[in-house]
Amino acid sequence: MIRVLVTDGMEKSAVKELRAKGFEVVEKFYNPEILGEKLREFDVIVVRSATKIRKPIIDIAAQTGKLKIIIRGGVGVDNIDVSYAKEKGIKVANTPNASSASVAELVLAHMFAVSRFVNISNVSMRQGKWDKKKYVGVEICGKILGLVGYGRISRQLAKKASALGMKVIYTDILGKAKDTDEYEFCELNNLLKRSDYVSLHIPFIKGKGVTIGKEQLDMMKNGAYLINCARGGVVDEVALVEALNNGKLAGAGVDVFVEEPTKNEALVNHPKVSVTPHIGAATKEAQVRIGNEIISIICDFFK
Known part of the structure; x- marks a missing residue:
């Protein structure tokens, strides 16, 4: 079963739909010190802006080769070392249209x-x-x-x-x-x-x-x-x-x-x-669109 880690929260209906489609979804935030180790057990990680995925985390996560894709639920990806992730064979995607x-x-x-x-x-x-x-x-x-x-x-x-x-x-x-x-x-x-x-x-x-x-x-x-x-x-x-x-x-x-x-x-x-406390995408409508876009990214990647 393909395992998805959601660290910064995601629209509940999207989580429910992913599970209905056969994905295992774990919703939990991990501190940077242990995130890399945890990612060795997941195929996908979905983050917002709170979780930072830097080179040390990517290095540890890439050791098993299980992590395939990092998804940022939002526009910017500056909290992810994108080029380095790609060098390690990990795809990085975002949801630029939703918010x-x-x-x-x-x-x-x-x-x-x-x-x-x-x-x-x-x-x-x-x-x-x-x-x-x-x-x-x-x-x-x-x-x-x-x-x-x-x-x-x-x-x-x-x-x-x-x-x-x-x-x-x-x-x-x-x-x-x-x-x-x-x-x-x-x-x-x-x-x-x-x-x-x-x-x-x-x-x-x-x-x-x-x-x-x-x-x-x-x-x-x-x-x-x-x-x-x-x-x-x-x-x-x-x-x-x-x-x-x-x-x-x-x-x-x-x-x-x-x-x-x-x-x-x-x-x-x-x-x-x-x-305001970084709430640009914090509308009910945007969260639904972000969730739907994440579902599409995951389903298209693993089809």
């Missing part, structure tokens, strides 16, 4: 929150304050949204933002998209200088460093907003707090952090910041 709409909607939620002080007024009212005159916000309609990275999530966000009356511009490491002329392509520095809102949709590449640091933040419009629902490591959190403190940025929406769970109280408690 695009959910993440795009969360970006918009953060944009609305910081634009209209939903984040901080929610807190102040619970403290008995009525700061009506203090919270004069801005409308997003008519503003420029700059997308850094133009993948599946960006494309979803572009459509939604455009429908709300925003002008969308984008940049991407691959250059101008060949399949659309609907939005304007520009280089990163130009995008940063022009955008009222900058939303990040790029992976964190270990060893490459941040994409948005002090230099990039200084380029942005005075009073602009930065939204990061991509990966924590792509933004210099210290530089971000500084830009919020000195008034360079009017606000920020942050769903992902350099360290998770984050200990950065200066960022989390900042009155200009809307924060």
Whole structure:
């Protein structure tokens, strides 16, 4: 029987369906020290973002040759040493389509929150304050949204933002998209200088460093907003707090952090910041889609 280890949770209906199809599914989180040994007993591992599968774990897991595929339930695979796994004959797959709409909607939620002080007024009212005159916000309609990275999530966000009356511009490491002329392509520095809102949709590449640091933040419009629902490591959190403190940025929406769970109280408690605990894909609809996509990946691989 093909054995599947699910370490970070999975939609219950998907687990039930896998079992009905004859797969043995074990739902359990293992600490890194023992994960490699446990993986010697499984054909498949399904992870989210909590489990990190690095070279030492892969080395131990590959000793028996039983582990055939690592599946990331989500878009990014930066918590997996992908190239090394492939060198060891282990396939790596993800579910890039399932959570695009959910993440795009969360970006918009953060944009609305910081634009209209939903984040901080929610807190102040619970403290008995009525700061009506203090919270004069801005409308997003008519503003420029700059997308850094133009993948599946960006494309979803572009459509939604455009429908709300925003002008969308984008940049991407691959250059101008060949399949659309609907939005304007520009280089990163130009995008940063022009955008009222900058939303990040790029992976964190270990060893490459941040994409948005002090230099990039200084380029942005005075009073602009930065939204990061991509990966924590792509933004210099210290530089971000500084830009919020000195008034360079009017606000920020942050769903992902350099360290998770984050200990950065200066960022989390900042009155200009809307924060969420890495919940971009955490909708019921997305979890069902992710589960279905994982089932398809496993069934196609072992058919």
